[in-house]
Amino acid sequence: MCGIVGYIGKSEAAEILLDGLRRLEYRGYDSAGIALFGRDGIFVEKKRGRLSNLEAALKAGNPPHATAGIGHTRWATHGEPSDINSHPHTSGRVTLVHNGIIENYMSLRRSLEELGRQFVSQTDTETAAHLIDYYYGETGNPLTAITLALGKIRGSYALAMIFSDIPDKVYAARCDNPLVIGVGRGENFIASDIPAILSHTRDYYIIEEQEIAELTRGGVKIYGLGGRDITAEKQLLTADWDVEAAEKGGYPHFMLKEIHEQPRSLAAAILPRFESGLDGLLHDELPDTSGIKRLHIVACGSAMHAGLLGESAIEKYARLPVEVYIASEFRYNDPILVEGDAVIIISQSGETADSVAALRLAKSRGVPVWAIVNVVGSTIAREADRVLYIWAGPEIAVATTKAFTAQVAVLYMLALRLALARGTISRGRAEELGKALLKLPETVAATLTDERIAEYQRLASFNQNKHDLFFIGRGQDYALCCEGSLKLKEISYMHSEAYAAGELKHGTISLVTEGVPVIACITTEGVAEKTVNNIKEVRARGAHVILVAKDSLICESDCYDDAIRLPDADEFVMPIVGVVPLQTYAYYTAVVRGCDVDKPRNLAKSVTVE
Ligand code: M6R
Numbered sequence: 001m002c003g004i005v006g007y008i009g010k011s012e013a014a015e016i017l018l019d020g021l022r023r024l025e026y027r028g029y030d031s032a033g034i035a036l037f038g039r040d041g042i043f044v045e046k047k048r049g050r051l052s053n054l055e056a057a058l059k060a061g062n063p064p065h066a067t068a069g070i071g072h073t074r075w076a077t078h079g080e081p082s083d084i085n086s087h088p089h090t091s092g093r094v095t096l097v098h099n100g101i102i103e104n105y106m107s108l109r110r111s112l113e114e115l116g117r118q119f120v121s122q123t124d125t126e127t128a129a130h131l132i133d134y135y136y137g138e139t140g141n142p143l144t145a146i147t148l149a150l151g152k153i154r155g156s157y158a159l160a161m162i163f164s165d166i167p168d169k170v171y172a173a174r175c176d177n178p179l180v181i182g183v184g185r186g187e188n189f190i191a192s193d194i195p196a197i198l199s200h201t202r203d204y205y206i207i208e209e210q211e212i213a214e215l216t217r218g219g220v221k222i223y224g225l226g227g228r229d230i231t232a233e234k235q236l237l238t239a240d241w242d243v244e245a246a247e248k249g250g251y252p253h254f255m256l257k258e259i260h261e262q263p264r265s266l267a268a269a270i271l272p273r274f275e276s277g278l279d280g281l282l283h284d285e286l287p288d289t290s291g292i293k294r295l296h297i298v299a300c301g302s303a304m305h306a307g308l309l310g311e312s313a314i315e316k317y318a319r320l321p322v323e324v325y326i327a328s329e330f331r332y333n334d335p336i337l338v339e340g341d342a343v344i345i346i347s348q349s350g351e352t353a354d355s356v357a358a359l360r361l362a363k364s365r366g367v368p369v370w371a372i373v374n375v376v377g378s379t380i381a382r383e384a385d386r387v388l389y390i391w392a393g394p395e396i397a398v399a400t401t402k403a404f405t406a407q408v409a410v411l412y413m414l415a416l417r418l419a420l421a422r423g424t425i426s427r428g429r430a431e432e433l434g435k436a437l438l439k440l441p442e443t444v445a446a447t448l449t450d451e452r453i454a455e456y457q458r459l460a461s462f463n464q465n466k467h468d469l470f471f472i473g474r475g476q477d478y479a480l481c482c483e484g485s486l487k488l489k490e491i492s493y494m495h496s497e498a499y500a501a502g503e504l505k506h507g508t509i510s511l512v513t514e515g516v517p518v519i520a521c522i523t524t525e526g527v528a529e530k531t532v533n534n535i536k537e538v539r540a541r542g543a544h545v546i547l548v549a550k551d552s553l554i555c556e557s558d559c560y561d562d563a564i565r566l567p568d569a570d571e572f573v574m575p576i577v578g579v580v581p582l583q584t585y586a587y588y589t590a591v592v593r594g595c596d597v598d599k600p601r602n603l604a605k606s607v608t609v610e
């Protein structure tokens with residue numbers, strides 16, 4: 001899950017590559033590097049750590065003037081983060097950058113070493129450089145060399161490559177990892193993701209599996225399997241994201257900006273889908289659901305938590321059995337998929353390796369696969385039978401916020417659409433749910449007033465030196481707790497666990513001692529009293545309880561220490577309302593603990609390795 005960029009044109013390549021890498025740093029930030037075509041050959045600079053280290057090295061190292069080159073930002077897989085393991089990697093006349101994993105690199109490396117090739121890094125990527133250089137030596141043709149080398153590689157890759165004796169061309173190839181080619185005037189670009197090219201061009205090609213792109217200043221050629229020129233068959237797409245949307249817009253962190261964007265992103269996900277009324281809901285996207293008897297929701301991390309919330313709503317309103325799986329478990333557990341089943345893959349990026357593998361497994365078993373995805377044209381979006389886009393816009397912070405709430409909103413619309421189709425909901429209740437969804441942008445905006453934000457910040461300030469925190473809730477509130485807990489630990493490094501409130505006393509309550517914070521979520525009336533009993537149990541052991549509940553469910557003040565009051569809405573949508581304060585509380589906890597909010601340690605935005 002690295003980021004790659006490439007450029008060929010008339011401008012200073014180093015600046016363009018660095019700018020692209022800055023916008024891709026969310027994909028990994030263990031190291032960064034660039035290779036430039038200087039007058040005296042290829043110049044490479046690469047440095048362990050953040051992009052700023054590379055920038056400093058370039059300033060000190062006086063790089064040559066160059067108008068073509070490639071660049072990389074790394075999330076380490078094979079080989080520790082170090083200068084030597086950073087990309088680009090060079091072998092003979094070939095210099096390249098890679099996103100992905102070469103699974104058979106050990107055996108390839110052994111064969112290449114037997115041919116006398118010497119390796120300098122511990123990476124799998126260096127094998128690709130040697131292999132392509134070897135075939136380039138044999139054939140003298142870069143395209144043939146790339147094709148032959150890729151034929152030997154097992155695994156996933158998006159590659160950008162330059163050849164020291166071909167200064168007027170940059171090459172790219174892809175298998176299982178995202179790659180776009182930006183098309184400009186007199187200049188062309190390679191990138192793992194669209195934000196990296198947006199300030200230069202909006203026109204781009206998506207490179208598909210096994211395709212190779214050849215970029216010159218004057219144009220782009222794309223070759224398919226066997227070296228056939230398929231440029232004329234490729235569709236030139238136009239991005240409608242603006243550069244502004246991919247920037248921080250005045251907020252100190254992308255995460256805070258994205259938290260505040262939620263009223264807008266929810267409106268984009270929900271409002272257009274109601275344009276043809278309740279009876280038209282999701283019909284264009286899912287025309288026929290009549291044969292479906294069971295759903296399997298498969299995803300990772302927060303997307304899986306969205307799935308848990310979807311499960312509650314679909315089972316409750318549509319009375320359709322739903323199973324939720326972690327994608328990395330699903331793919332190796334030989335799941336039972338039979339006629340009448342459908343699989344839903346949820347993924348913000350649409351590129352998560354385990355989710356892609358789960359999708360392919362489900363397809364190979366012949367069941368319909370629907371995808372709930374943010375990134376248009378991503379692998380999951382392209383390969384699913386049906387796609388429900390969440391339309392959240394670019395999400396840059398590693399911790400997902402607006403994509404999560406939009407995923408849940410889409411699942412709730414799906415629950416409503418299925419309930420109507422199956423006749424498991426009265427007209428009146430369906431209308432109430434529809435109204436609650438339509439009002440959701442406004443309800444969420446009410447959780448983000450200055451006054452409320454100040455309160456989340458005040459409560460978070462107590463976490464500066466705390467070690468543990470527990471979340472408790474029942475039913476849909478348990479799923480809400482899972483997301484609140486993940487958000488907190490991934491960005492603030494504070495240990496936290498989410499517990500089904502009734503389960504705590506089966507062991508974990510032994511960890512609750514004087515002053516331990518416990519966040520209790522109550523958005524469901526039916527289980528409110530039961531959760532209040534559990535709150536009393538932890539308070540009796542000295543816990544400091546923060547109650548998160550809608551006004552009408554706030555219990556007597558002697559059963560909590562602090563309260564986050566949620567605006568009142570139908571309990572159907574309350575988890576979306578409730579998660580926003582939890583996201584903001586996690587954000588301010590990370591800030592008060594001095595953490596790098598947008599780029600938490602060891603994590604990457606898009607997990608394209610299993
Ligand atoms: O792109 P995806 O939605 O497939 O990503 C899934 C998870 O990696 C992601 O939700 C992860 O858990 C986030 N860091 C949570 O904030």
